[in-house]
Amino acid sequence: MSQGRIITVLLLMIAGFGVMVHLFTAAIAPPEADPSVASFNLSRPRAPAEARKLVNPIPFSQKMLERGRDIYHEKGGCYVCHGDSGKGDGEAGVLLAPKPTDLTNGNFQLLRKDGEMWWAIKHGVEGTGMFSYAPRTITEEEAWIVIHYIRTLNEAS
Numbered sequence: 001m002s003q004g005r006i007i008t009v010l011l012l013m014i015a016g017f018g019v020m021v022h023l024f025t026a027a028i029a030p031p032e033a034d035p036s037v038a039s040f041n042l043s044r045p046r047a048p049a050e051a052r053k054l055v056n057p058i059p060f061s062q063k064m065l066e067r068g069r070d071i072y073h074e075k076g077g078c079y080v081c082h083g084d085s086g087k088g089d090g091e092a093g094v095l096l097a098p099k100p101t102d103l104t105n106g107n108f109q110l111l112r113k114d115g116e117m118w119w120a121i122k123h124g125v126e127g128t129g130m131f132s133y134a135p136r137t138i139t140e141e142e143a144w145i146v147i148h149y150i151r152t153l154n155e156a157s
Contacts, residue, residue: 046112047119054115058144067142068149076138076146081129086153096129109154117147 045052058064072078081096083089086103093100101108121143124131134143 045116046125047116047123051119052113052116054113054118056114056118056144056147058141058148060148064145064148065152068146071138071142071146072149076133076142078146086150093129098128100129103150103153106154109151114144114147114151117150118143121146 073084079090081088081090081093081100082103083093083100088100088102090100103109118140120130121138122132122134122140124133134140138146
C-alpha cells in the first residue's frame with residue numbers, strides 16, 4: 001500500500017472516530033436540551049413532606065464544618081458533579097442533564113431544608129444524575145455533617 005493511501009485511510013479513521021464521539025456526546029447531552037430539563041425547578045420539593053421536617057441531629061461546630069468539607073471533597077465525592085466551589089460545574093456534571101444543582105444558589109439555600117437535602121443524599125433525586133450516596137458511599141451521619149458544609153457554600157458565592 002502506498003504512503004498516500006495509508007495517510008488517507010488514517011485520516012478517514014480519525015474523521016470517523018470524531019463523528020462517533022460527536023454523535024455519542026450529543027446523545028448524552030443534547031445541545032438543544034428541553035429547557036425544563038436543562039435547569040431543574042428549584043421550587044419543587046425533592047423529598048416527602050416528612051423528610052422536609054427532619055432537623056439536622058449533628059450540632060454545628062467548626063470541627064463538624066471541617067469534617068463536612070472533607071467529606072464533600074474526598075469520601076463523598078460531591079465535588080465531582082457539584083464542583084469544588086459547589087456551583088454545579090464539576091467535571092462529571094458536564095455530561096448530566098439537568099445540570100447538577102448550584103449549591104451556592106441563594107434560592108436553593110432558602111428553599112431546601114436540611115431534611116430534604118439529607119433525603120436526597122440518602123435516596124437520590126429522580127430525574128437527575130443524583131443517586132443514593134448513603135449508606136453506599138457515606139454514612140447517614142456523614143450526610144448530615146456534609147450538609148453543614150453545604151450551608152456555608154452560600155456565603156462563598
